[in-house]
Amino acid sequence: MKNILSALVVAVSLSAPLYAQQDSAMLSKIYHESFYNGQAYDNLRYLTKEIGHRIAGSPKAEEAVLWSKSLMEKLSFDKVYLQDVDVRHWDRGEAERAVVVGTNEKLNVLALGGSVATPAEGIEAEVLEVELLSDLRKHGEEVYGKIVFVNKPWEESLVETDVAYGLNSGQRSRGPVEVAKLGGIAYLFRSLSSSAIDDYPHTGGTRYVEGIDSIPALAISAVGGNRLSDILKENPKTRLFLKNTSSWKGIVHSHNVIAEWRGTEKPDEIITIGGHIDSWDVGEGAHDNGTGTMGTLDAIRTLMQLGYRPRHTIRLVFYMNEENGVNGSLKYGEIAKEKNEKIIAAIESDLGGFAPRGFDIKASAEHVAWIQQQWKPLFEEKFWVSRFLKGSPGVDSGVWGRHFPNTVMFNFRSDPHRYFDLHHTAKDVFEAVDRRELQSGVAAIASLLYLVDQQIDKLQ
Numbered sequence: 001m002k003n004i005l006s007a008l009v010v011a012v013s014l015s016a017p018l019y020a021q022q023d024s025a026m027l028s029k030i031y032h033e034s035f036y037n038g039q040a041y042d043n044l045r046y047l048t049k050e051i052g053h054r055i056a057g058s059p060k061a062e063e064a065v066l067w068s069k070s071l072m073e074k075l076s077f078d079k080v081y082l083q084d085v086d087v088r089h090w091d092r093g094e095a096e097r098a099v100v101v102g103t104n105e106k107l108n109v110l111a112l113g114g115s116v117a118t119p120a121e122g123i124e125a126e127v128l129e130v131e132l133l134s135d136l137r138k139h140g141e142e143v144y145g146k147i148v149f150v151n152k153p154w155e156e157s158l159v160e161t162d163v164a165y166g167l168n169s170g171q172r173s174r175g176p177v178e179v180a181k182l183g184g185i186a187y188l189f190r191s192l193s194s195s196a197i198d199d200y201p202h203t204g205g206t207r208y209v210e211g212i213d214s215i216p217a218l219a220i221s222a223v224g225g226n227r228l229s230d231i232l233k234e235n236p237k238t239r240l241f242l243k244n245t246s247s248w249k250g251i252v253h254s255h256n257v258i259a260e261w262r263g264t265e266k267p268d269e270i271i272t273i274g275g276h277i278d279s280w281d282v283g284e285g286a287h288d289n290g291t292g293t294m295g296t297l298d299a300i301r302t303l304m305q306l307g308y309r310p311r312h313t314i315r316l317v318f319y320m321n322e323e324n325g326v327n328g329s330l331k332y333g334e335i336a337k338e339k340n341e342k343i344i345a346a347i348e349s350d351l352g353g354f355a356p357r358g359f360d361i362k363a364s365a366e367h368v369a370w371i372q373q374q375w376k377p378l379f380e381e382k383f384w385v386s387r388f389l390k391g392s393p394g395v396d397s398g399v400w401g402r403h404f405p406n407t408v409m410f411n412f413r414s415d416p417h418r419y420f421d422l423h424h425t426a427k428d429v430f431e432a433v434d435r436r437e438l439q440s441g442v443a444a445i446a447s448l449l450y451l452v453d454q455q456i457d458k459l460q
Contacts, residue, residue: 023454024378026306027447031383033302034443040298041435043071044291044353048284048430055281056321057089057252064277065255068318071297072259076304077316079262082255085331087321089252090114092281093245096218097122098188100231101239107224110201110282111244112172112189113324114208115217122243123147123186123216129232133171133178144183147240149232150175151190151225154420161194161416162351165423168192169204176217177209186242187217190225194420199223202424203280205324216244256328257318261300263453265311271452272315273300273347273445276322276329276396283428287419290430291353291438292412293318298439299446310453312344319396322350326399333400344460345452346401346409348394349445352422354414355437356444358387362401362409365390367459375451385444387413408459410452412445 047064054061065082072080090113098109101124128146130136136143150171158164169192176187191202201221208214220228231238257277263269275292279285300316319328336343347359358379361368368390379385393401393409401407414437422428 020378023451026450027378027383029306030302030446030450031440031443033305034298034439034446035436037305038298038439038442039301040291040294040442041433041438043294043298044286044433044438045430047290047294048286053279053281053283053285054277055090056087056254056278056324056327057249058281061254061278061320065257065320068257068277068293072257072316075259075301077259077261079260081258083258083331083335085254085256085320085328086251087254087327088325089249090324091247091249093117093247096244097242098218098220098224099241101241107228108199108201108221109188109218109224109242110203111246112206112217112219113203113280114206115176115244115246116214117245117247118186118216118243122241124239124241125185127188127228127232127238127240129229133175136178136182140182143179146184147186147188147242148179148184149188149220149228151229153190153196154192154194154222156194156196159416161420164194165192165420172204172219173206176206176215177212180213180215184215186215188242189217189219191219191221192420192423193222196222196226198421200425200427203282204424216242218242218244254320256320256332259316261310261314263310263312263314267313268342269312270315270341270343271312271345271347271449271456272317272343272397273449274317274319275349276320277318278320278323280323280424282424282426284430286428286430286433287352287422288424288428289322289350291433291441292349295353295438295442296347296349296445298442299449302442302446303450308450312453312456314449314453322396326395329396329399333403336400337403343404343407345456346393346397346407347412347445347449347452348397348409349412350394350396351412352414352419353433353438353441354418356385356441357413357415358385358389359448360389360391360393360411360413362393363390363459367408370459374455378451379444379447383444408456410448412441414441
């Protein structure tokens with residue numbers, strides 16, 4: 001009996017290293033396939049150069065939908081289909097203008113997404129500069145009839161750039177309402193750029209509230225913001241001319257793009273993977289979010305090419321309208337809930353295609369600790385992917401995930417340093433993406449997808 005027990009202990013102790021060896025070998029194959037034969041970079045080239053930016057509701061967005069569906073149909077998915085989504089279409093109109101009255105000095109601006117237009121003749125008014133929206137309370141009636149300029153610099157000491165982004169993004173969305181409450185006639189917001197020497201304005205979503213006047217809302221570049229601040233210090237009565245012609249164009253019928261790779265053992269259990277296919281209407285939507293969609297598609301292609309057969313159904317979703325409404329993820333969650341689907345895990349990619357650093361994880365502390373112990377070593381030493389921390393599931397996964405609180409979710413994290421230099425700007429173009437970094441990210445996502453499919457039962 002003693003010998004039998006000893007043999008069992010040895011067998012159990014050896015089984016984990018054996019599985020780890022098998023997983024390590026599979027990950028090496030995945031990286032080899034992605035580096036040598038990956039298609040994400042070439043697909044991204046077409047998406048950005050032939051289709052271009054693709055704001056929800058636009059003809060380019062629908063072109064991206066149909067082209068993405070055709071890409072999926074070329075692979076060995078069991079099912080490819082479109083999921084109907086109604087979206088509001090916002091159009092930027094003519095190029096925006098911001099000019100210092102008296103000197104005719106031009107400042108680089110972009111209308112914030114969802115902004116109303118100025119009057120046809122534009123707006124001219126004095127400018128009130130504050131750092132925080134909460135500072136407006138100190139100015140009271142002084143706000144009336146003015147353009148309010150919120151000039152909060154980026155916190156450059158934060159390596160975690162999405163944290164720096166989050167510290168100020170609320171002022172972008174709330175600003176027009178808070179300014180209008182006090183009688184301000186336009187809102188000018190310092191762009192959410194990680195570089196103080198960036199002269200490109202960054203767009204992004206803003207909002208209005210029924211019953212409060214809707215006023216034009218524009219983002220000014222970091223360089224422009226610094227310049228305007230200097231001008232105001234010299235002359236607090238400086239007047240600024242603003243003009244934009246943006247407007248909402250109504251409801252447009254659009255789609256999520258979905259492909260399913262049926263599981264061999266537990267086909268009713270679903271792993272959702274993907275990102276949003278829409279982009280803002282400046283640049284080409286390369287890092288945000290062409291790398292995310294083309295990367296997750298290529299991650300699945302990589303596993304298919306290696307002859308892998310999933311245990312669970314893997315569902316690829318390209319969501320529509322993440323940038324200005326999240327209608328796509330809302331619809332996906334609504335339908336999945338109606339069907340009482342069992343979505344056991346999710347992987348989202350929507351933070352750029354720079355060198356992969358790891359994944360944020362929405363799971364219990366115990367499950368995160370297990371992942372750190374079992375999976376992190378497979379990535380860390382050989383592939384330089386080491387971030388496996390409890391964190392946000394991503395925007396789209398977070399939206400539909402409200403219906404699925406027990407789903408384990410992963411959010412792909414690429415190197416953070418440069419992303420918010422390009423984010424929501426005309427600089428977000430194909431040329432800003434490095435092929436090796438992108439395909440390394442593809443391999444990291446494919447590797448995680450493989451491990452989730454193989455071992456997710458241990459996290460349930």
